[in-house]
Amino acid sequence: MNPTPVVQPGGVLHGQAFVFTVSLFFFLFVLELVRRKKVNERFSLLWIVIATVLGLASSFGFPFLFRLAPLLGIVYPATALFLMAFIGLTLLILYLTVVISRLSMQSRTLAQRVALLEARQTEEKVLLDRLSP
Amino acid sequence: MERPVARVDTPEEMFSVRHHASPCTVEGEPTTPGPHEDPGVQAPRAGQVLIVVPAFNEEASIAGTLAQIREHCPWADAVVIDDGSRDGTAREAAPFGFPVVRLPFNLGIGGAVQTGFLFALGKGYAAVVQVDGDGQHPPGAIAQVAAPVLAGTADVVVGSRFLPGGAYDQGFARALGGRILSRLVSAALRRRLVDTTSGFRAYSAAVVRHLAEDYPYDYPEPEVLVSLGRRGFRIAEIPVSMHPRRDGVSSIGLGVSVKYMMKVPLAILLTLLRPRGARA
Numbered sequence: 221m222n223p224t225p226v227v228q229p230g231g232v233l234h235g236q237a238f239v240f241t242v243s244l245f246f247f248l249f250v251l252e253l254v255r256r257k258k259v260n261e262r263f264s265l266l267w268i269v270i271a272t273v274l275g276l277a278s279s280f281g282f283p284f285l286f287r288l289a290p291l292l293g294i295v296y297p298a299t300a301l302f303l304m305a306f307i308g309l310t311l312l313i314l315y316l317t318v319v320i321s322r323l324s325m326q327s328r329t330l331a332q333r334v335a336l337l338e339a340r341q342t343e344e345k346v347l348l349d350r351l352s353p
Numbered sequence: 354m355e356r357p358v359a360r361v362d363t364p365e366e367m368f369s370v371r372h373h374a375s376p377c378t379v380e381g382e383p384t385t386p387g388p389h390e391d392p393g394v395q396a397p398r399a400g401q402v403l404i405v406v407p408a409f410n411e412e413a414s415i416a417g418t419l420a421q422i423r424e425h426c427p428w429a430d431a432v433v434i435d436d437g438s439r440d441g442t443a444r445e446a447a448p449f450g451f452p453v454v455r456l457p458f459n460l461g462i463g464g465a466v467q468t469g470f471l472f473a474l475g476k477g478y479a480a481v482v483q484v485d486g487d488g489q490h491p492p493g494a495i496a497q498v499a500a501p502v503l504a505g506t507a508d509v510v511v512g513s514r515f516l517p518g519g520a521y522d523q524g525f526a527r528a529l530g531g532r533i534l535s536r537l538v539s540a541a542l543r544r545r546l547v548d549t550t551s552g553f554r555a556y557s558a559a560v561v562r563h564l565a566e567d568y569p570y571d572y573p574e575p576e577v578l579v580s581l582g583r584r585g586f587r588i589a590e591i592p593v594s595m596h597p598r599r600d601g602v603s604s605i606g607l608g609v610s611v612k613y614m615m616k617v618p619l620a621i622l623l624t625l626l627r628p629r630g631a632r633a
Contacts, residue, residue: 272361328460328464328558328570331457331460332456332468332471333471335434335455335456335457336454336472339432339453342454
């Protein structure tokens with residue numbers, strides 16, 4: 221068992237460098253997906269903003285994190301980070317659910333219209349066949 | 354108690370078991386009046402009534418249902434909504450000459466029934482009657498269910514299994530669930546409705562126009578009554594005898610039942626939170 225203090229100065233710097241590297245790669249990955257049009261425009265903007273915010277937060281955000289944590293009554297600063305990430309991800313999922321709901325409503329309407337058109341086409345064909353044998 | 358699955362060869366056998374409602378006044382035909390026979394029900398005119406038959410994997414029973422519809426309701430138009438069936442439902446439905454609307458994938462009962470409403474739009478029907486393709490809803494009672502709508506005394510008519518004179522053999526749990534939901538709907542509308550899960554219904558043209566735009570996806574029956582009632586549409590119930598399905602599988606198993614009992618009350622509460630909306 222190693223009774224290390226909760227926050228070591230060097231540990232913070234290493235941690236910060238690590239998080240920054242991760243968010244940099246994340247940003248590049250998002251850019252690549254957008255460039256290849258794997259993500260459409262509406263979502264690409266969203267993800268570029270998210271990647272930028274992550275990058276900025278990991279570069280300059282740590283002092284704020286250390287100040288924010290006690291304000292929220294949080295002893296371990298990283299927990300404040302998790303909390304914010306958790307809230308952010310929850311909101312993102314909620315938004316995606318809204319998008320999915322809209323899409324499924326649209327696909328339902330499309331399915332109905334296609335089916336009705338096909339049925340009408342079949343009916344008309346039957347009528348035409350009857351008229352011209 | 355679910356009935357054992359039995360093969361039924363003729364539509365007559367299929368409907369003779371426990372169903373007493375007699376054919377809807379075919380002129381000159383001598384019929385023995387059953388307990389629910391209403392001699393006052395006149396056969397509607399042609400072009401007044403559209404029967405919507407939603408069917409999902411009902412190849413065993415759809416033909417029987419359609420044969421019954423043609424026999425009992427020669428004055429009605431019908432449309433089959435094949436809700437993305439993976440069996441021969443559409444093939445079995447084809448010989449009857451009713452249009453068959455084949456949805457490209459399964460939308461669920463709500464989306465299928467709504468397709469029927471969309472089909473009805475602009476065709477001038479005074480009433481649209483929903484009759485499930487599984488053979489539970491007796492086509493012999495269609496005229497009675499449609500009558501109040503055609504007479505202009507109701508906008509929605511529910512064929513109720515639990516009114517005096519109606520009948521249904523149902524498992525205990527399902528009957529209890531249905532009763533709870535009916536209490537909920539009754540409380541929400543501040544009036545007594547006894548069978549809110551029955552899908553055997555007639556709707557007026559104004560209701561159809563409304564539902565063609567807005568109809569719930571899953572388990573729509575109780576919820577729709579609340580939203581229609583709050584919009585001021587007049588809801589009526591008449592007793593109907595139904596019998597449990599004999600072929601195919603109910604779309605409502607145990608897991609689904611639990612989901613049903615959670616979704617419907619929630620949906621009703623949400624309906625109460627929405628503005629009432631104007632009628633038609």
